[in-house]
Amino acid sequence: xxxxxxxxxxxxxxxxxxxxxxxxxxxxxxxxxxxxxxxxxxxxxxxxxxxxxxxxxxxxxxxxxxxxxxxxxxxxxxxxxxxxxxxxxxxxxxxxxxxxxxxxxxxxxxxxxxxxxxxxxxxxxxxxxxxxxxxxxxxxxxxxxxxxxxxxxxxxxxxxxxxxxxxxxxxxxxxxxxxxxxxxxxxxxxxxxxxxxxxxxxxxxxxxxxxxxxxxxxxxxxxxxxxxxxxxxxxxxxxxxxxxxxxxxxxxxxxxxxxxxxxxxxxxxxxxxxxxxxxxxxxxxxxxxxxxxxxxxxxxxxxxxxxxxxxxxxxxxxxxxxxxxxxxxxxxxxxxxxxxxxxxxxxxxxxxxxxxxxxxxxxxxxxxxxxxxxxxxxxxxxxxxxxxxxxxxxxxxxxxxxxxxxxxxxxxxxxxxxxxxxxxxxxxxxxxxxx
Amino acid sequence: xxxxxxxxxxxxxxxxxxxxxxxxxxxxxxxxxxxxxxxxxxxxxxxxxxxxxxxxxxxxxxxxxxxxxxxxxxxxxxxxxxxxxxxxxxxxxxxxxxxxxxxxxxxxxxxxxxxxxxxxxxxxxxxxxxxxxxxxxxxxxxxxxxxxxxxxxxxxxxxxxxxxxxxxxxxxxxxxxxxxxxxxxxxxxxxxxxxxxxxxxxxxxxxxxxxxxxxxxxxxxxxxxxxxxxxxxxxxxxxxxxxxxxxxxxxxxxxxxxxxxxxxxxxxxxxxxxxxxxxxxxxxxxxxxxxxxxxxxxxxxxxx
Numbered sequence: 001x002x003x004x005x006x007x008x009x010x011x012x013x014x015x016x017x018x019x020x021x022x023x024x025x026x027x028x029x030x031x032x033x034x035x036x037x038x039x040x041x042x043x044x045x046x047x048x049x050x051x052x053x054x055x056x057x058x059x060x061x062x063x064x065x066x067x068x069x070x071x072x073x074x075x076x077x078x079x080x081x082x083x084x085x086x087x088x089x090x091x092x093x094x095x096x097x098x099x100x101x102x103x104x105x106x107x108x109x110x111x112x113x114x115x116x117x118x119x120x121x122x123x124x125x126x127x128x129x130x131x132x133x134x135x136x137x138x139x140x141x142x143x144x145x146x147x148x149x150x151x152x153x154x155x156x157x158x159x160x161x162x163x164x165x166x167x168x169x170x171x172x173x174x175x176x177x178x179x180x181x182x183x184x185x186x187x188x189x190x191x192x193x194x195x196x197x198x199x200x201x202x203x204x205x206x207x208x209x210x211x212x213x214x215x216x217x218x219x220x221x222x223x224x225x226x227x228x229x230x231x232x233x234x235x236x237x238x239x240x241x242x243x244x245x246x247x248x249x250x251x252x253x254x255x256x257x258x259x260x261x262x263x264x265x266x267x268x269x270x271x272x273x274x275x276x277x278x279x280x281x282x283x284x285x286x287x288x289x290x291x292x293x294x295x296x297x298x299x300x301x302x303x304x305x306x307x308x309x310x311x312x313x314x315x316x317x318x319x320x321x322x323x324x325x326x327x328x329x330x331x332x333x334x335x336x337x338x339x340x341x342x343x344x345x346x347x348x349x350x351x352x353x354x355x356x357x358x359x360x361x362x363x364x365x366x367x368x369x370x371x372x373x374x375x376x377x378x379x380x381x382x383x384x385x386x387x388x389x390x391x392x393x394x395x396x397x398x399x400x401x402x403x404x405x406x407x408x409x410x411x412x413x414x415x416x417x418x419x420x421x422x423x424x425x426x427x428x429x430x431x432x433x434x435x
Numbered sequence: 436x437x438x439x440x441x442x443x444x445x446x447x448x449x450x451x452x453x454x455x456x457x458x459x460x461x462x463x464x465x466x467x468x469x470x471x472x473x474x475x476x477x478x479x480x481x482x483x484x485x486x487x488x489x490x491x492x493x494x495x496x497x498x499x500x501x502x503x504x505x506x507x508x509x510x511x512x513x514x515x516x517x518x519x520x521x522x523x524x525x526x527x528x529x530x531x532x533x534x535x536x537x538x539x540x541x542x543x544x545x546x547x548x549x550x551x552x553x554x555x556x557x558x559x560x561x562x563x564x565x566x567x568x569x570x571x572x573x574x575x576x577x578x579x580x581x582x583x584x585x586x587x588x589x590x591x592x593x594x595x596x597x598x599x600x601x602x603x604x605x606x607x608x609x610x611x612x613x614x615x616x617x618x619x620x621x622x623x624x625x626x627x628x629x630x631x632x633x634x635x636x637x638x639x640x641x642x643x644x645x646x647x648x649x650x651x652x653x654x655x656x657x658x659x660x661x662x663x664x665x666x667x668x669x670x671x672x673x674x675x676x677x678x679x680x681x682x683x684x685x686x687x688x689x690x691x692x693x694x695x696x697x698x699x700x701x702x703x704x705x706x707x708x709x710x711x712x713x714x715x716x717x718x719x720x721x722x723x724x725x726x727x728x729x730x731x732x733x734x735x736x737x738x739x
Contacts, residue, residue, distance in 0.1 A: 023445035053717035079582055079597050079731060090600070092581050093574045095627045102445040104625055116602055123604040231442050245458040249491040257490055263455045263606070268441065292486040300441040304454035304487070317462050341602045355607050358462070416607045423611040428604040 023102050024230060027125035027154065029110045029118045029145045034131045035162045037071075039200035040094060040107060043222065046207040049096035091121045100226040110141055115374060115388040116341040118145070119428055122152040123414070126230050129158045129221075134167045134197075138180045144374045146181070150188035151337065151390070151430070153410055155233045157185075157193045158224060165199040169212040187377060189407070192228075196221055234301045238404065239267030239275070240328065240412050241299075241321035242357035247306055259290050259306030260315055265357065265411035266404075267323070269299045269307070277313060278320045278402045279330050285310040301411075318359035320402040320412075328402045328412055334363075334395040335432045337372070338385070342419065342426035345384040346393075352426065354397055356415040362398040363417065369393065392432070406430035446634055450483065453622040455606060456585060457487035460567050460620050463610040467495040467567035467620075468525070468560070470739065471517075473509040474685035475642050476571030476623060479631055481520065482638055483622060484569075495569075496523040500556050502548040503530040504666040504687045512643040527559035544668040547689040553738045557593040560617060567610065567618050570739050575627045576716055579731035585624050591615035593737030619739075628683075628715050632705045648681045648699045659692030659719065683708075683715045692719040 028036055044050045062071040079090065094105040106121035108114065122128065128149045132142050142159075149157050159181055167173045174197045185193055196205055197216050204210035205220040219227070247259035269275075273286045289296040290306040299305045307321065322328060340346050346365060354363035371382035371391040385391045406413030417427040436447055443451070460467050469484060471477045484493050497517055501510070517524045529548050532538050537558065538551040560568060574581045584600050586608045601609050610618055623631070635642060652663040654673045661667060663675045666688050680693035681704070698704045711718075730738075 021445050022442065023448045048712075051714045051717070052712040053714055057717075079579060079728075090582050090597070093625065094581070095575045095625075097627075097629075102630075120602045120604050124606075231440060234441070236441055244455070245462050245487075247488060247491045251490070251492075254490045259490075261458055261487070263451060292489050298438055298441075302448060302451050303436075303443065304451040304458070353611070355609065358459075411605065414605045414607065416602075416604055416609065418609055418611055423609070423613065425601040425603075425609045428602065 021097075021099075021101050022230070023104065024127060024225060024228075025125050026103055026105045026127050026129060026225070027108065027118075027121045027149075028105060028129045028131075029108045029121070029148070034110070034133050034141075035200045036107075036110070036131050039129075039131065039160065039162065039198070039206065039221075040105060042200055042203060042206050043105075044094060044096050046203070047096045047098055047222070049094070091117050098222060098226050103225065110145065112141075112144065112374070113388060115144075115148070115390070116339060116428075118148050119152060119339045119341075122148055122154055123410075123428060125152070125154045126233060127156040127158065127225070127228060128154045129160060131160050131162050132177055132181070134161050134163045134173050134177065137177055138184065140375050142181070143184055146185060146188060146190070147374055147377060150185075150190050151339075153189070153407060153430075155191050156228055156230070157190050158221065159193065159195045160200075160221060161195065161197045162200050164197045164204060164210075164213065165202055169197075169204075169210075171213070171215045174216070194218070194224060194228075196224065235266040235409050236268055236300060237266070238326050238328075238409065239269060239273070239321070239323045240265040240404070240409060241267075241269065241307065242359070242402075242412075243315055243317055243319045243321065244358045245317060246315070257308075258312075259308055260321070261304070261306040262321075262358065263304045264299050264301045266301060266409050267326075269321075270297065271295075274324060275309075275321050276324045276327065277315055278322060278327065279400050280314070280319070282311075282313050283324065284313055318357075320357065322402070328404045330400045330402050332397045332400050334397065334401070334403065334429075335392070336395060336415070336429045337390060337392055337432060338417070338427040338429040339390050340385040340387060340427050342424060343387050344419070344426070345386045346391075346427065347384045351420065352417040353420055354395070354401070354415050354417055354429075356401045356403065357412060359399075359401055361401065362420075363395045365393050366396050367394040393429075395429075403431045405433060446630060446637065449623075449626055449630060450486065450634070452606070452625065453483045454487045456608070456620060456622040457484055457569070459608050460569065460610065460618075461488070461494045463608075464567040464612075464618070466563070466565050467569065468563065468565045469493070469495055469497045469569040470556075470571070471497045471499050471513070471524075472571070472685060473499070473505070473513045473643055474571065475631055475635060475646065476573065478516075478640055478642060479623060479626070479634055480569060480571050481516070482634075482640055485520070493520075493522050496525050498525040498527060498559060498563075498568075500527045500552050500559070501529065502552055502687050503528065504548055504664075504689050506643070506645055506662075506685070506688060508645050509643045509685055512641075516641070525559070525563070527555050529555045531555075532558065544670045544673075546668070547687060549687055549690050550733065550738075553593075553733065553736050556739070557737050560593070561615075565617060566612060567620055569620050569622060571623060572621045572739060573626050573628070573631075574624050576714075577730045579728065579734055583621070583624070583734070585621055586610055587619040587621065588612070589617050589619060589737065593617075595619075595734045595737070597731065597735070629705075629708055632701075632708050636701055636705060643685060645682045645685065646704060648679050648696045648703075650677055651680050651693065652677050653680060653693060660695065661692055662688050664688050683719045694718055
């Protein structure tokens with residue numbers, strides 16, 4: 001291919017041929033007063049993702065509203081209701097890039113009544129940023145955010161201890177918070193936690209290193225986001241290929257072509273791989289891995305490809321391609337944690353549509369086992385789950401689902417529930433085990 | 436794609452996500468349609484649809500809402516590209532909506548058919564019984580769009596209610612609707628303007644010539660350059676002059692501004708986008724300048 005850019009051309013320092021740069025999906029949660037908007041605003045601004053017309057607009061609006069400061073929350077609060085009320089009510093997506101990576105930030109409000117938005121933003125994230133106000137220390141909200149990070153199995157957590165300027169950049173304040181959070185996190189499942197002392201307002205340790213905190217030997221936030229190793233987080237061990245769509249051209253040129261299209265949810269498939277089709281249990285071999293750009297040597301998460309098989313089998317949407325020696329549970333019974341997202345509460349015996357990978361079935365809540373107090377992690381007996389509450393349920397489905405525990409695979413371990421009367425998405429669920 | 440480390444580049448990740456979205460809609464909804472404007476984003480949609488469904492045909496037709504005020508180069512390009520693809524094109528005409536008395540033409544120097552398109556679009560969706568419409572909107576374009584779901588539910592009036600959006604978790608999309616309702620689906624929600632141009636370069640996609648610098652007779656209004664055409668009435672103090680421009684977005688001639696540019700090749704255009712300090716809609720779209728919430732308000736009515 002022809003090189004796009006000559007060296008030294010005006011590209012803000014970014015390589016345009018970013019074939020090697022990865023995508024990192026980040027979730028942030030927090031309210032205005034903990035400095036989250038300022039932090040995101042600074043990341044966007046310093047990486048030149050905020051452009052002049054946007055900045056000018058924010059400046060004018062801040063002045064008109066009498067905010068008294070450059071209100072960077074106006075950048076993300078996109079809806080009329082949010083701007084009028086000065087609150088964030090929904091997930092906002094922001095995009096920025098550095099020379100090494102592209103970033104997508106799912107920015108969510110932090111209060112308890114927005115737990116469902118936090119869960120939504122966290123569901124696809126690979127890294128979460130949680131802010132702690134250095135003056136206030138670890139709050140209930142901080143603990144709740146860390147719990148959601150753990151529940152949604154976001155592998156990397158960055159705790160930014162913010163407003164260090166207001167505590168005189170004091171090392172002991174930082175380490176006290178680090179100890180307290182580490183104690184809390186010991187009760188959670190978060191494989192990687194990094195602590196960074198910052199001042200979002202002044203930019204300390206956000207993009208550049210802070211000279212005010214020579215005692216901090218770690219990297220600034222942006223450096224960490226650029227370098228945190230995410231590749232091993234993907235499940236390359238268990239082959240999981242939910243069949244999404246059957247490509248059957250039936251044209252003269254491709255009369256007998258039958259490609260089973262889908263997005264790889266786990267493992268590595270190769271031409272010649274021995275596979276099993278679930279739930280039927282038929283065995284065959286991968287004949288080829290097809291893409292628009294030709295046949296491929298391998299398919300791995302999260303590639304969208306089409307598979308052809310050595311044998312003519314009856315395979316349709318909702319089936320799953322796996323390896324014989326490593327199969328998911330094929331079951332109608334699920335133990336799961338659900339986050340409830342509807343104003344109509346969940347009750348035992350209710351029926352819903354369940355959507356899991358490319359398979360849809362009906363599900364009945366056989367038992368609501370307990371509610372989890374998101375602030376203390378205590379299990380509480382519950383008759384129902386209200387909006388934003390999290391609880392453990394036992395489900396029975398109308399047809400078998402091929403599931404893995406969510407801890408093992410975030411795609412084959414997750415599902416949503418849909419209310420059959422309103423068609424609303426009422427829950428996000430994570431499989432604990434099958435029984 | 437790195438076959439040794441099993442890693443994907445950011446464009447490959449975005450592409451795989453978009454293909455997944457296309458296939459979900461094809462599998463779960465009965466009568467989808469792909470909305471095509473001739474602009475760069477809808478050209479990326481066409482390529483992604485090829486990646487999702489070839490060697491099969493697209494399981495949906497392509498529809499263009501033609502305001503009658505489009506750039507001639509874009510219409511010519513549209514017809515050629517879609518015939519090369521061998522797919523079906525439906526043209527929904529704003530002129531016909533005007534002739535039928537469904538909408539009334541705006542008058543005066545600032546008259547635009549931008550808002551009229553919504554009626555034409557919704558009428559066409561109803562007439563053809565479409566239950567899903569793919570669009571090329573991106574979340575980085577505009578504040579209201581930053582909050583919109585990939586599967587964006589529309590009631591039977593075509594309205595978007597930003598406060599009643601369905602939660603969207605993992606890659607599980609809820610396309611359940613009743614008769615008369617539909618979903619707008621945005622497969623490239625997570626792409627940025629630069630991603631789109633990098634993809635056009637990587638895939639060697641052809642784009643309409645107006646994206647490249649060319650000499651055009653223009654006039655200046657509110658700090659933007661507009662094409663001089665029979666569709667726009669000049670105000671008294673507005674003067675027409677010729678200069679080298681290109682377009683960053685492709686919309687109606689009446690509300691799409693050009694930027695001064697000499698970038699006449701794809702690498703030059705990409706370099707210009709990477710170095711720009713102004714957003715594409717801020718620089719070139721009069722339709723967004725009406726108010727803070729201009730896009731949100733139009734979307735609520737059923738706009739793209």
